[in-house]
Amino acid sequence: MKTQNFQIVLDMRSEAPIYVQIVEQVRQRVSTGELRPGDQLPTVRQLATELRVNFNTVARAYRLLDEAGLISTQQGRGTYIWEGPTEETLKQLKKKSLEELTRNYLDETSRLGYSLKDILEELKRIYLDASHTGSEKQENKQDRQIDEK
Secondary structure, three states: OOHHHOOOOOOOOOOOOHHHHHHHHHHHHHHHOOOOOOOEEOOHHHHHHHHOOOHHHHHHHHHHHHHOOOEEEEOOOEEEEOOOOOHHHHHHHHHHHHHHHHHHHHHHHHHOOOOHHHHHHHHHHHHHHOOOOOHHHHHHHHHHHHHHO
16 A cells, blocks of 8 residues: 555544544454555555644654554664554544543543542443433443442
8 A cells, every 4th residue: 555545534523533533444444345454554644734733732642553463673674564453453442532532521521620439420321311222222221220239
């Protein structure tokens, strides 16, 4: 894969941090086979310039992808897709993304003066009010049963 064909689309209105959006798009493309082992990614500087974001934002995304075993940066050669993701690799990457999003959310709500009780009540209310389909409805039912116990 040529680096100039690599397209990341950022949603600046999204609450997801930019580095998480980059990680998720790379992860998704690897999992669908659009990116394959050996495909080269743009350098951190190239992607930061193309996306018009801070160098450190892209570096953070690449570091998470590297820690998850999805990419490998080889000094002087570039950054490449390292392997097809195993289920465990995808699980770890999703967990790290969720952890980062949660930390950002908690930092912001704490800064605004909300208590943990307020936060948990609001999360539960929104989660239960959201419209869910198929298996999500079953998961919600199981979650409510667990909460009631």
